[in-house]
Amino acid sequence: MPHYEFFCHACKKKFSKSLTIAEHEEGKIVCPHCRSKNVEQGWSDFSAITSKKSA
Ligand SMILES: [Zn+2]
Numbered sequence: 001m002p003h004y005e006f007f008c009h010a011c012k013k014k015f016s017k018s019l020t021i022a023e024h025e026e027g028k029i030v031c032p033h034c035r036s037k038n039v040e041q042g043w044s045d046f047s048a049i050t051s052k053k054s055a
Contacts, residue, residue: 004029010036 001018008015008031015032023029029039 005042006031006039007042008033008036009038009040010034014042
């Protein structure tokens, strides 16, 4: 099962999750810390999240 990295904007925590492709495509990702759906998929460098918002 693929392993994805996420960042939660609600509680500002990173988390990783193993999802099936179907789960990932349906966007059913919730933060395990605060249950928010305000999560963004991250990659190896989470600092890229903020910088790309300015585009
Ligand atoms: Zn959260």
